[in-house]
Amino acid sequence: MHTMHWTWLNAPGLVPAVLAAVLLAQALALTLRGLRHLRPRSGDAGSVDRALRWGAGRVVLTLALALAFAFFMGRVPFAVLTAFFVFAMTLAFRGTTAWKAAASALVTAATVTWVFTRVFLVPLP
Amino acid sequence: MTPWALLIEFTRLVTNPMMVGLILLGAQIGIVFGMLPGLTATMALSLLTGLTFGLPVDYAIAVLIATYVGAITGGSRSAVLINIPGTPAQAAVCLDGYPLAMQGRAAEAIGLSVTASTLGTLFGVTMLAVFAPLLGQVALRFGSWEFFWLAIFGIVIAGSLTAPADPIKGWMAGFLGLLLATVGLDGIHAFPRFTFGRVELQAGFALIPVLVGAYGMGEILSVMRRDERLVVETNLDRVLPRVREVLRHWRHILRSGLIGTTIGVIPGVGEDIASWVSYDTAKRTSRTSERFGQGSIEGLIAAETGDNACIGGATIPVLTLGVPGSAPAAVLLAALTIHGLQPGPLLALKHPHVIAEIVAVFVVATLAVFVLSLIFVRPMVRVLLIPRQALMPIVYVLAVVGSFAIAARQFDVYVMLGFGVLGFLLQAAGFPVAPLVLGFILGPMADDNLRRALTLTAGDPTPFFTRPISAILVSFSVLTVLSRTPLPAWAAGRFRALRQRPGGAA
Numbered sequence: 001m002h003t004m005h006w007t008w009l010n011a012p013g014l015v016p017a018v019l020a021a022v023l024l025a026q027a028l029a030l031t032l033r034g035l036r037h038l039r040p041r042s043g044d045a046g047s048v049d050r051a052l053r054w055g056a057g058r059v060v061l062t063l064a065l066a067l068a069f070a071f072f073m074g075r076v077p078f079a080v081l082t083a084f085f086v087f088a089m090t091l092a093f094r095g096t097t098a099w100k101a102a103a104s105a106l107v108t109a110a111t112v113t114w115v116f117t118r119v120f121l122v123p124l125p
Numbered sequence: 126m127t128p129w130a131l132l133i134e135f136t137r138l139v140t141n142p143m144m145v146g147l148i149l150l151g152a153q154i155g156i157v158f159g160m161l162p163g164l165t166a167t168m169a170l171s172l173l174t175g176l177t178f179g180l181p182v183d184y185a186i187a188v189l190i191a192t193y194v195g196a197i198t199g200g201s202r203s204a205v206l207i208n209i210p211g212t213p214a215q216a217a218v219c220l221d222g223y224p225l226a227m228q229g230r231a232a233e234a235i236g237l238s239v240t241a242s243t244l245g246t247l248f249g250v251t252m253l254a255v256f257a258p259l260l261g262q263v264a265l266r267f268g269s270w271e272f273f274w275l276a277i278f279g280i281v282i283a284g285s286l287t288a289p290a291d292p293i294k295g296w297m298a299g300f301l302g303l304l305l306a307t308v309g310l311d312g313i314h315a316f317p318r319f320t321f322g323r324v325e326l327q328a329g330f331a332l333i334p335v336l337v338g339a340y341g342m343g344e345i346l347s348v349m350r351r352d353e354r355l356v357v358e359t360n361l362d363r364v365l366p367r368v369r370e371v372l373r374h375w376r377h378i379l380r381s382g383l384i385g386t387t388i389g390v391i392p393g394v395g396e397d398i399a400s401w402v403s404y405d406t407a408k409r410t411s412r413t414s415e416r417f418g419q420g421s422i423e424g425l426i427a428a429e430t431g432d433n434a435c436i437g438g439a440t441i442p443v444l445t446l447g448v449p450g451s452a453p454a455a456v457l458l459a460a461l462t463i464h465g466l467q468p469g470p471l472l473a474l475k476h477p478h479v480i481a482e483i484v485a486v487f488v489v490a491t492l493a494v495f496v497l498s499l500i501f502v503r504p505m506v507r508v509l510l511i512p513r514q515a516l517m518p519i520v521y522v523l524a525v526v527g528s529f530a531i532a533a534r535q536f537d538v539y540v541m542l543g544f545g546v547l548g549f550l551l552q553a554a555g556f557p558v559a560p561l562v563l564g565f566i567l568g569p570m571a572d573d574n575l576r577r578a579l580t581l582t583a584g585d586p587t588p589f590f591t592r593p594i595s596a597i598l599v600s601f602s603v604l605t606v607l608s609r610t611p612l613p614a615w616a617a618g619r620f621r622a623l624r625q626r627p628g629g630a631a
Contacts, residue, residue: 012316015572019304026297055350062349063546066342066521070538073525086518093349093514101515108519112526121179122530 065089073125083109134485144187151188152493155195160203160211166196170456171336175527182464189460191490193453194246197396197433198494201238214396217404217428224420236366238429243495245430248382249437250487257480260445264470269578270588274598276571279392279448280564281602285609286394287557292609299560306568325536332459334528334541335565339558341524342545348513374426377407381430389438395451396432403431443468452559455566
């Protein structure tokens with residue numbers, strides 16, 4: 001049986017350990033600074049909480065639809081799934097009218113499927 | 126690379142109708158991606174890398190390069206017409222482009238910005254043709270010690286410049302990228318790290334899903350979060366500028382070209398910084414600096430020349446060191462790797478014609494973008510009015526196809542989604558995404574070379590600091606970090622206090 005020989009010099013865990021230590025030190029510095037100021041610095045893009053409060057529902061809806069698309073890939077024919085997804089998402093976000101959304105969905109599904117399977121020879125799910 | 130080699134590649138390229146067609150297609154896709162706020166050059170390249178996977182390497186690279194040039198040039202359209210930069214690279218263009226449009230000079234502003242972009246790209250590409258072979262020779266002297274420091278230097282400088290208000294967040298994003306790159310079998314012993322017994326994780330996270338996720342999906346979430354409609358109210362008459370009008374600003378064009386190329390060479394920094402620095406320098410050196418921000422042609426030309434010159438500059442380290450100079454160049458690096466070319470010091474030795482071919486493609490792509498940008502001004506304004514909410518579902522479908530296409534694995538789609546959420550949350554908290562992606566790309570370089578170097582010297586770390594190129598790289602890295610700490614201000618204060626004290630040094 002082959003036995004692997006390594007010392008601390010070339011151990012697979014060396015780099016992750018060093019990186020973890022560096023990240024820990026940086027996180028500690030940020031935490032200490034946060035505790036000292038007790039409020040976000042000016043120029044700071046703001047906390048995740050504050051940033052997400054605005055439009056959180058829209059982000060969750062986008063993610064839910066995106067996850068549903070990924071989940072149904074391979075279970076539903078790709079062209080059909082694409083048409084449903086584009087229609088649902090365009091309509092959910094009031095991107096355009098129902099007729100235009102339906103037209104956009106059908107054109108996208110047909111074009112994507114045809115171009116990538118016939119022109120770019122890319123495998124589709 | 127001799128001028129003859131370049132001429133041969135150029136002739137070969139323009140006499141191949143398929144190649145010219147693909148360059149035109151890539152250029153037009155790039156212009157559309159560039160001009161639509163929320164769709165960036167990096168996103169366009171990430172999507173197309175997966176989608177052109179089935180094409181022969183020459184064609185695929187040509188499409189990607191044309192898209193890169195098109196996207197960086199196309200972004201000025203929305204900056205001028207609606208005061209929203211199409212890509213982050215055009216933020217500085219808004220300052221003078223939009224006031225010009227408000228004065229009824231939108232067509233003139235678009236024409237000048239396209240011309241300045243073209244000249245900037247050609248300047249950067251000339252630098253690429255001249256300096257890539259020279260830097261390639263220097264890079265052949267790099268050993269494991271130098272490559273390790275090069276990766277760290279890239280993270281430090283990219284973190285510092287992409288998070289100017291809070292560099293520690295940029296550095297953290299970079300080191301997080303390095304850590305995420307360690308997932309999978311390690312490069313020396315093939316030992317599984319952070320795989321949790323999952324077979325899918327043994328190869329680590331694939332680069333394209335990571336790129337598409339961090340830039341594409343993250344941007345989709347950012348755009349869908351807002352409910353904005355765009356309105357364009359301006360007249361477009363004569364777009365093509367007069368040659369004399371452009372040549373009057375030759376000093377700004379040359380200076381911004383040089384600044385853009387130099388910033389491009391710095392790992393991971395990119396077009397947006399190049400544009401701002403060029404704009405700022407032009408403002409400080411202009412005799413009419415008071416007109417900057419109120420519709421200055423000089424400001425517009427400087428910003429546009431700078432960001433486009435960065436394209437050639439950012440490609441120099443890709444081809445010679447295997448290190449990306451900007452985020453779109455990182456995707457170009459990934460695409461070259463996926464297609465079997467090995468960007469880095471050995472590229473010119475193993476594939477001697479590649480650099481000349483890439484330069485020739487850049488030149489043709491730049492000319493194609495120039496022509497397309499000026500011909501289709503009015504139809505493109507209509508594209509600008511398509512609601513983002515109707516476009517993003519289509520972009521998401523392309524992101525899924527692009528992530529899936531490389532290995533035909535559903536797992537990669539989930540990786541793309543995961544990195545999309547990570548990128549979105551990081552950006553929301555003020556952490557830049559560019560160092561994260563750069564860290565992910567440079568991860569294997571840092572990891573393997575650190576352990577290889579330590580093994581070669583039996584654990585002696587001295588060569589990391591004594592080899593000349595290593596010493597330069599480590600000095601720059603340390604100085605960059607120190608310059609962003611309170612230490613310089615503290616030292617300057619102490620020095621001033623000492624000088625003012627009676628009997629002090631001065």
